[in-house]
Amino acid sequence: MNFCHYSAEDVIGRVCYAAELKDYFERFFSGSRYLKPNRNCNITSRVSGCEPGWACAVSVPEDVDMKDFVNIPARTDDCQPCCEGFFCPKGLTCMIPCPLGAYCPTATLDTDTGICKPYSYQLPPGMPNHTCGGANIWADILTSRDLFCSSGSYCPTSTQKIPCSSGHYCRTGSTSEKACYNLISCNEGSSTQHIQAYGAMLIAAIFTILLIIYNCSDQVLTIRERRRAKYREAASRRAKERVKADERTMELSTLHQSSEDVDYNDSGTSNASQENILKLRSQTCNNTDDNLDHSSKKRLQKGKQIHTHSEIFNYAYSQIEKEKAMQEIQSLSFSEVTTTMAVNAETRRRPTIEVSFQDLTVTLKGKGRRHLLRCVTGKMMPGRITAVMGPSGAGKTMFLSALAGKAHGCKITGSILINGKPDSIHSYKRIIGFVPQDDVVHGNLTVEENLWFSANCRLPANMLKQDRVLVVERVIECLGLQTVRNSLVGTVEKRGISGGQRKRVNVGLEMVMEPSLLILDEPTSGLDSSSSQLLLRALRRETLEGVNVSMVVHQPSYLLFQMFDDLVLLAKGGLTVYHGSVREVEEYFSEIGINVPDRVNPPDYFIDVLEGMVKLNTSSGVTCEQLPVRWMLHKGYHVPPDMHANAAAMFPEGQLSSNVLNDNEGAAEDHSFVGEIWEYVKSNVKVRSDVIRHNFLRTKDLSNRSTPGILVQYRYFLGRYVSC
Numbered sequence: 252m253n254f255c256h257y258s259a260e261d262v263i264g265r266v267c268y269a270a271e272l273k274d275y276f277e278r279f280f281s282g283s284r285y286l287k288p289n290r291n292c293n294i295t296s297r298v299s300g301c302e303p304g305w306a307c308a309v310s311v312p313e314d315v316d317m318k319d320f321v322n323i324p325a326r327t328d329d330c331q332p333c334c335e336g337f338f339c340p341k342g343l344t345c346m347i348p349c350p351l352g353a354y355c356p357t358a359t360l361d362t363d364t365g366i367c368k369p370y371s372y373q374l375p376p377g378m379p380n381h382t383c384g385g386a387n388i389w390a391d392i393l394t395s396r397d398l399f400c401s402s403g404s405y406c407p408t409s410t411q412k413i414p415c416s417s418g419h420y421c422r423t424g425s426t427s428e429k430a431c432y433n434l435i436s437c438n439e440g441s442s443t444q445h446i447q448a449y450g451a452m453l454i455a456a457i458f459t460i461l462l463i464i465y466n467c468s469d470q471v472l473t474i475r476e477r478r479r480a481k482y483r484e485a486a487s488r489r490a491k492e493r494v495k496a497d498e499r500t501m502e503l504s505t506l507h508q509s510s511e512d513v514d515y516n517d518s519g520t521s522n523a524s525q526e527n528i529l530k531l532r533s534q535t536c537n538n539t540d541d542n543l544d545h546s547s548k549k550r551l552q553k554g555k556q557i558h559t560h561s562e563i564f565n566y567a568y569s570q571i572e573k574e575k576a577m578q579e580i581q582s583l584s585f586s587e588v589t590t591t592m593a594v595n596a597e598t599r600r601r602p603t604i605e606v607s608f609q610d611l612t613v614t615l616k617g618k619g620r621r622h623l624l625r626c627v628t629g630k631m632m633p634g635r636i637t638a639v640m641g642p643s644g645a646g647k648t649m650f651l652s653a654l655a656g657k658a659h660g661c662k663i664t665g666s667i668l669i670n671g672k673p674d675s676i677h678s679y680k681r682i683i684g685f686v687p688q689d690d691v692v693h694g695n696l697t698v699e700e701n702l703w704f705s706a707n708c709r710l711p712a713n714m715l716k717q718d719r720v721l722v723v724e725r726v727i728e729c730l731g732l733q734t735v736r737n738s739l740v741g742t743v744e745k746r747g748i749s750g751g752q753r754k755r756v757n758v759g760l761e762m763v764m765e766p767s768l769l770i771l772d773e774p775t776s777g778l779d780s781s782s783s784q785l786l787l788r789a790l791r792r793e794t795l796e797g798v799n800v801s802m803v804v805h806q807p808s809y810l811l812f813q814m815f816d817d818l819v820l821l822a823k824g825g826l827t828v829y830h831g832s833v834r835e836v837e838e839y840f841s842e843i844g845i846n847v848p849d850r851v852n853p854p855d856y857f858i859d860v861l862e863g864m865v866k867l868n869t870s871s872g873v874t875c876e877q878l879p880v881r882w883m884l885h886k887g888y889h890v891p892p893d894m895h896a897n898a899a900a901m902f903p904e905g906q907l908s909s910n911v912l913n914d915n916e917g918a919a920e921d922h923s924f925v926g927e928i929w930e931y932v933k934s935n936v937k938v939r940s941d942v943i944r945h946n947f948l949r950t951k952d953l954s955n956r957s958t959p960g961i962l963v964q965y966r967y968f969l970g971r972y973v974s975c
């Protein structure tokens with residue numbers, strides 16, 4: 252009570268009782284800015300203690316029930332200024348102790364302003380004997396800081412205020428001073444520690460780290476890549492050595508077996524020894540995982556992921572070598588049983604897609620309605636490579652685009668069936684690869700990065716890492732891209748890999764997604780003969796897994812031509828001249844008197860004929876223009892009316908079956924002006940709705956493959972830019 256000029260009893264008599272405290276805090280916490288005066292401060296009986304910073308005593312303290320939370324006692328006696336360390340709000344007439352962190356000295360009058368400092372109340376008018384009292388308010392720190400210990404000082408009690416010493420800082424309402432961090436200088440009376448030094452140090456540290464990362468990232472990536480390459484090469488070497496060792500074992504066994512066979516049956520020796528070779532190779536091929544340790548083998552058997560680079564590459568390369576051996580078996584095999592055994596056991600087949608089309612006609616919109624493709628009927632089978640050939644502008648690209656559902660802005664009639672059903676080709680887009688004529692590779696990435704981006708985005712999301720590595724490594728191996736796998740593809744400004752290699756990467760982007768239908772537009776253009784053969788061999792390998800491969804090809808060499816299974820030959824105007832097996836094309840043309848001269852490459856000759864560069868002098872009298880009609884008649888297809896004259900010219904009157912010629916196509920071709928406009932509007936609406944459906948609406952997915960979601964794909968996309 253050193254801070255109060257009353258006696259202890261006087262102070263106790265002035266401190267608020269329970270009912271007054273309750274009344275005060277209820278009003279305070281109800282958010283009322285101005286407190287309602289209590290019963291002692293009404294207009295009729297207003298005492299000095301009702302003024303801010305003043306309090307009064309109770310006349311008979313003994314009569315007051317301190318536990319009475321309801322009745323406010325009468326305080327009218329001996330009104331005096333509020334004690335230090337207490338606050339006395341206006342209209343309350345009693346004292347409340349200030350809380351910790353507050354500083355409540357007795358106010359002094361500022362004669363200039365007439366305000367009781369450090370508080371902001373004034374002396375009441377008309378009361379000349381009244382002086383400044385103690386604290387008058389109590390508020391939270393956000394509303395008013397008047398009552399709280401000011402910043403730069405600390406208040407151990409509500410009557411003591413000590414300036415913050417140097418090396419320390421004190422915030423508003425502090426009861427003790429806080430030591431500043433090392434390295435930070437805090438002067439006397441500091442209200443906060445200035446951590447700018449730390450901020451500067453942090454920025455400098457981040458900058459240094461970034462600088463180190465920038466300078467070393469290349470190094471780190473190179474080292475990582477070098478390590479991976481080391482594992483890869485070791486795995487490849489091990490797998491090859493293993494195959495060689497197996498081959499030597501086989502040779503020895505074969506020699507041994509042959510010498511035994513000679514004694515019994517001379518005639519059957521060669522066949523028997525070859526069978527032995529095949530059997531032994533099949534057996535050794537089955538020991539794929541011999542390069543792996545026991546735990547990795549176990550994980551593989553359970554279909555689990557293997558983790559280290561070394562294990563993954565060992566697995567991938569032993570699989571690749573095994574596949575190569577299996578292909579060799581197939582080419583060596585003469586016994587169908589052995590081949591079937593090998594293929595069935597080891598060749599993984601993908602879901603198959605058979606594409607059949609009937610009377611496929613693509614017509615250009617607008618005036619003239621030119622046919623870009625006309626009445627094309629046929630089928631493309633899984634496990635076969637179909638070449639699409641024809642003179643320039645014949646509609647080869649348009650044909651494959653129409654099949655792939657990428658022919659926009661044209662009217663397409665006829666039917667396309669997928670596996671015999673009229674499903675939309677877009678429903679299978681996740682297992683259809685399309686290699687356009689123009690490059691779609693990313694020039695600022697390496698060959699391997701390009702392939703990995705495509706593989707990550709388009710392979711099944713749940714595919715194990717080792718299988719992804721196998722797929723990518725297999726494609727790199729198949730396409731002969733080993734030597735340039737880490738080279739930048741290159742752009743116009745920055746020279747990268749060669750044009751032929753770039754073309755192969757383009758094809759690789761689609762091969763790594765393991766498609767069931769692979770459509771390629773001129774993948775061999777610009778490639779030399781050996782590169783083209785390498786590519787065809789890679790595609791041939793795909794067909795072993797049941798992939799349906801169709802490609803536009805220009806001027807294939809004879810060797811390359813023989814590597815195709817089927818041929819679609821288109822004449823100008825998009826009409827079919829031949830669609831069938833490559834083996835039978837020469838026979839078909841010779842039947843109509845078109846024989847390929849000696850030492851002329853058959854595909855070149857057929858294109859020359861269709862270009863009109865070869866003057867036909869056939870016994871049957873068929874002209875170049877009649878070849879499409881000849882094909883239609885040969886297959887028994889309907890002949891469109893505008894071609895009837897050509898058909899009739901080839902056969903004497905009456906020899907043509909009426910159902911071949913009875914076709915109404917074109918009967919409704921002559922429209923009135925209004926009819927033409929109506930047709931135009933109709934087709935335009937259809938094209939727009941096709942575009943909207945293709946871009947915005949989801950077609951039902953029938954591919955049975957779930958690829959990574961948009962966000963994951965976006966992550967891979969961003970990853971590409973990080974790599975750049």
Ligand SMILES: Nc1ncnc2c1ncn2[C@@H]1O[C@H](COP(=O)(O)OP(=O)(O)OP(=O)(O)O)[C@@H](O)[C@H]1O
Pocket residue numbers: 615623641642643644645646647648649650660
């Ligand atoms: N959107 C289009 N608008 C107008 N004409 C088109 C369109 N698309 C294709 N054509 C025309 O259709 C014809 C066939 O084109 P396509 O590209 O299919 O020929 P191609 O046989 O692949 O030729 P090339 O071998 O020269 O690449 C060409 O005469 C072409 O001009």
